[in-house]
Amino acid sequence: MRNTFNFSAGPAVMPEQVLQDVADETLNYKGSGMSVMEISHRSSLFQSIIDETEENLRKLMNIPNDYEVLFLQGGTTLQFAMIPMNFMRNRKAEYILTGYWAKKAYEEATLFGDVNIVASSEDRNFSYIPDCSDLDIDNKSDYLYMCENNTIYGTKFHTKPNSKGKILINDISSSFLSEPMNVSDYDMLFGGIQKNLGPAGLVIAIIRKDLISEFVLKGTPTMLRYKTHADKGSMYNTPPTYNIYIVGKVIKWIQSSGSLEKMREYNEKKANILYDYLDKSKMFYGLADKESRSLMNVTFRTNSKELDSNFVELASRNNIISIKGHRVIGGMRASLYNAMPVEGVEHLVKFMEAFEKEGGKKL
Numbered sequence: 001m002r003n004t005f006n007f008s009a010g011p012a013v014m015p016e017q018v019l020q021d022v023a024d025e026t027l028n029y030k031g032s033g034m035s036v037m038e039i040s041h042r043s044s045l046f047q048s049i050i051d052e053t054e055e056n057l058r059k060l061m062n063i064p065n066d067y068e069v070l071f072l073q074g075g076t077t078l079q080f081a082m083i084p085m086n087f088m089r090n091r092k093a094e095y096i097l098t099g100y101w102a103k104k105a106y107e108e109a110t111l112f113g114d115v116n117i118v119a120s121s122e123d124r125n126f127s128y129i130p131d132c133s134d135l136d137i138d139n140k141s142d143y144l145y146m147c148e149n150n151t152i153y154g155t156k157f158h159t160k161p162n163s164k165g166k167i168l169i170n171d172i173s174s175s176f177l178s179e180p181m182n183v184s185d186y187d188m189l190f191g192g193i194q195k196n197l198g199p200a201g202l203v204i205a206i207i208r209k210d211l212i213s214e215f216v217l218k219g220t221p222t223m224l225r226y227k228t229h230a231d232k233g234s235m236y237n238t239p240p241t242y243n244i245y246i247v248g249k250v251i252k253w254i255q256s257s258g259s260l261e262k263m264r265e266y267n268e269k270k271a272n273i274l275y276d277y278l279d280k281s282k283m284f285y286g287l288a289d290k291e292s293r294s295l296m297n298v299t300f301r302t303n304s305k306e307l308d309s310n311f312v313e314l315a316s317r318n319n320i321i322s323i324k325g326h327r328v329i330g331g332m333r334a335s336l337y338n339a340m341p342v343e344g345v346e347h348l349v350k351f352m353e354a355f356e357k358e359g360g361k362k363l
């Protein structure tokens with residue numbers, strides 16, 4: 001096992017087994033004499049990689065047949081524009097504001113239509129998930145938008161919003177494959193893979209097939225229509241072949257560890273180690289309300305900026321990497337994605353205990 005523990009929010013830690021497998025196949029993939037990065041996307045060898053990746057993702061998430069799985073580019077951020085361009089028939093949509101990324105998505109959507117904020121937790125710096133059981137949704141709205149796990153603030157929806165029959169679109173970038181979810185509760189799920197599934201540069205979108213149509217807002221480029229990608233099996237142009245290959249490996253790694261239920265148990269175990277410590281510490285405290293806590297991103301701080309930066313600096317000398325919080329919130333953030341081993345969290349908590357015991361002084 002490597003001795004550095006990378007708590008980065010993304011790009012993030014990868015399963016060591018996957019890195020090793022990929023290294024073993026770098027020069028010669030399955031006797032082809034080529035690396036996967038050298039193989040034509042039109043070859044049967046690559047076709048079987050993308051087919052198998054999609055098939056295994058469908059099995060793992062239990063994706064119903066009436067949903068399309070698309071491999072897209074442009075990061076999660078491009079989806080913030082593609083969603084309104086493809087779905088805003090009435091030029092009206094509802095957004096739930098639970099953090100930085102939800103707000104970015106909202107702001108992008110305002111370029112295209114009349115966008116309403118139906119719930120928000122901005123009043124308390126996005127430290128909680130607002131009640132979404134009875135939202136005031138306009139009948140004419142085209143969809144309701146949410147971000148399931150708020151990477152920067154460390155909160156997560158634990159119950160699905162009541163969308164009252166509206167199309168429900170969910171950014172799952174930082175909770176993708178971290179636990180089971182009922183795909184058919186949503187009309188579209190999407191996420192960048194660099195948090196939990198692979199290297200940066202690929203977005204996976206899971207969309208109800210009947211929502212993918214000829215309709216787009218006037219002027220929408222060909223590349224930004226879901227239909228373009230659906231019609232061509234995600235190969236309208238050259239897809240990020242190497243990323244698709246690696247995601248395929250990560251999915252197999254999860255499958256070999258059991259199931260998404262198993263993954264959730266493991267992720268709960270890790271998060272609980274850190275949250276339990278935060279709840280009893282006299283120096284560190286968690287930033288998210290208990291009932292809204294994320295399993296993937298744990299945000300915390302001390303009551304002094306100086307102590308915080310001292311902590312981050314000393315942590316890095318103790319093999320604890322990228323523990324600094326996002327600039328908009330400060331403090332610290334430990335991202336505990338699937339590939340973070342339990343040993344990493346134990347190491348972090350031990351270090352926090354020692355730091356607290358020494359009153360934040362040199363260790």
Ligand SMILES: *Cc1c(COP(=O)(O)O)cnc(C)c1O
Nearest residue numbers: 075076077101151171173174192
């Ligand atoms: C990281 C992240 C994004 C932004 O992803 P990019 O691929 O950099 O555009 C959007 N939403 C969530 C929830 C994220 O965690």
